Amino acid sequence: MSRSAHPAGPRHGDVLPEGHYAGPPADLNSLDPRVWSRTVRRDADGVVTVGGLPVTALAEEFGTPAYFLDEEDFRARCRAWKDAFGPDADVFYAGKAFLSRAVVRWLNEEGLNLDVCSGGELATALAAGMPAERIALHGNNKSTEEITRAVEAGVGRIVLDSFQEIVRVAHIAERLGKRQRVQIRVTVGVEAHTHEFIATAHEDQKFGIALAGGQAAEAVRRALRLDGLELIGIHSHIGSQIFDMAGFEVSARRVVQLLAEVRDEHGVELPEIDLGGGLGIAYTSDDDPREPHEIAKALREIVGRECEAAGLRVPRLSVEPGRAIVGPTAFTLYEVGTVKELEGLRTYVSVDGGMSDNIRTALYDAEYSVVLASRTSDAEPMLSRVVGKHCESGDIVVRDAFLPSDVAPGDLLAVPATGAYCRSMASNYNHALRPPVVAVADGAARVVVRRETEEDLLRLDVG
Numbered sequence: 001m002s003r004s005a006h007p008a009g010p011r012h013g014d015v016l017p018e019g020h021y022a023g024p025p026a027d028l029n030s031l032d033p034r035v036w037s038r039t040v041r042r043d044a045d046g047v048v049t050v051g052g053l054p055v056t057a058l059a060e061e062f063g064t065p066a067y068f069l070d071e072e073d074f075r076a077r078c079r080a081w082k083d084a085f086g087p088d089a090d091v092f093y094a095g096k097a098f099l100s101r102a103v104v105r106w107l108n109e110e111g112l113n114l115d116v117c118s119g120g121e122l123a124t125a126l127a128a129g130m131p132a133e134r135i136a137l138h139g140n141n142k143s144t145e146e147i148t149r150a151v152e153a154g155v156g157r158i159v160l161d162s163f164q165e166i167v168r169v170a171h172i173a174e175r176l177g178k179r180q181r182v183q184i185r186v187t188v189g190v191e192a193h194t195h196e197f198i199a200t201a202h203e204d205q206k207f208g209i210a211l212a213g214g215q216a217a218e219a220v221r222r223a224l225r226l227d228g229l230e231l232i233g234i235h236s237h238i239g240s241q242i243f244d245m246a247g248f249e250v251s252a253r254r255v256v257q258l259l260a261e262v263r264d265e266h267g268v269e270l271p272e273i274d275l276g277g278g279l280g281i282a283y284t285s286d287d288d289p290r291e292p293h294e295i296a297k298a299l300r301e302i303v304g305r306e307c308e309a310a311g312l313r314v315p316r317l318s319v320e321p322g323r324a325i326v327g328p329t330a331f332t333l334y335e336v337g338t339v340k341e342l343e344g345l346r347t348y349v350s351v352d353g354g355m356s357d358n359i360r361t362a363l364y365d366a367e368y369s370v371v372l373a374s375r376t377s378d379a380e381p382m383l384s385r386v387v388g389k390h391c392e393s394g395d396i397v398v399r400d401a402f403l404p405s406d407v408a409p410g411d412l413l414a415v416p417a418t419g420a421y422c423r424s425m426a427s428n429y430n431h432a433l434r435p436p437v438v439a440v441a442d443g444a445a446r447v448v449v450r451r452e453t454e455e456d457l458l459r460l461d462v463g
């Protein structure tokens with residue numbers, strides 16, 4: 001039985017997601033530079049390469065599934081962000097997107113700062129030598145231990161997220177004989193156009209202190225009264241995977257309004273504002289993200305304009321991109337295990353990973369693209385769903401994709417733009433062993449996070 005080929009689009013009865021169906025790409029073998037890191041190509045044999053290394057050899061050496069991280073691309077993106085914002089601003093890489101000691105060293109060398117949101121991320125940052133004053137600690141429920149460790153280490157800022165935390169951080173700092181630099185995270189009441197689970201500036205959610213009803217102004221009042229705190233600014237993060245700058249515009253305007261209120265009430269001009277991260281990347285060819293220099297220009301203009309209107313000195317600006325730096329720098333390599341045609345529907349292509357190495361499709365309906373990476377093919381495009389090996393029908397890696405209709409067990413598939421929130425959200429569901437992260441640079445590949453082993457699993461299971 002031949003597999004379904006859909007050269008001219010879906011057949012009657014195909015189940016397609018609402019609003020997203022563009023038909024097969026003109027050339028299934030091409031690699032759209034928007035979704036691949038900059039050293040990815042196909043070699044003369046048709047094999048996808050990264051940093052000049054063919055995925056067939058990489059799969060042999062490191063196994064599959066595995067994440068391959070393009071160090072040159074990562075560093076170039078760090079530099080692009082840093083150059084775009086210039087010396088009057090700070091770029092904090094959001095470590096939650098993906099953090100490892102190698103990444104911390106690259107950030108350090110490229111002059112970026114680092115935002116951490118847990119004791120584990122803080123420990124990784126410090127272990128890899130990130131100077132504490134370039135670290136910011138986030139979180140809506142930081143433990144006393146996490147706060148204590150951060151204050152002791154001398155982190156450059158702690159972002160306060162609740163009234164209780166204002167007091168908690170002040171007490172800890174006073175007990176340690178320190179004055180901790182802090183920002184207050186406010187919720188500006190913006191509905192970001194993104195998935196509900198990753199939108200963070202509307203009022204009905206757990207992060208920040210609302211500007212509405214004067215709560216944020218009250219938080220400032222309290223923070224300014226406490227000796228253990230040095231209030232340096234206001235923080236806002238409106239959500240993730242955002243393309244439209246309108247949300248940032250509203251957010252910046254409201255944050256600057258608060259700065260003006262603070263000046264009027266306390267005679268203090270807070271010197272910093274942080275507009276968070278959340279800048280979108282291309283997961284598929286349909287996505288069209290802005291370049292860092294355009295984003296920097298837009299944000300600077302908005303902040304400058306609002307400050308001028310309010311008669312304020314322009315505060316030092318910081319941003320916290322995570323996904324926009326690491327997301328496009330990595331791809332996941334899988335091996336095909338089975339191919340199952342469902343007549344009149346689509347073909348299910350099962351790979352050797354799944355929701356344990358990429359939960360984003362199941363959790364956020366995220367869209368990804370995929371290519372046959374171990375060879376090219378002239379076969380007809382086949383409407384496919386790339387699924388994992390977990391015991392759950394929602395275990396989908398790429399919901400709708402066209403693959404050549406001759407895709408077969410043993411082929412390698414590569415899913416681009418998996419650098420952010422894939423390894424960092426990976427799980428051991430079904431006792432899967434979390435895949436390694438392999439960094440590729442200068443024609444060489446090295447493991448920066450190794451693959452888990454069954455011994456790792458059993459070590460935690462103390463019987």
Ligand code: LLP
Pocket residue numbers: 094096097115138198237239240241276277278279320321322323324360364420421425
């Ligand atoms: N700053 C703050 C305060 C944040 O909460 C976040 C993300 C960032 C910066 C970085 O956002 P980015 O530039 O990476 O979008 N797991 C979800 C994303 C959750 C983001 C949480 N906070 C996903 O896979 O889409």
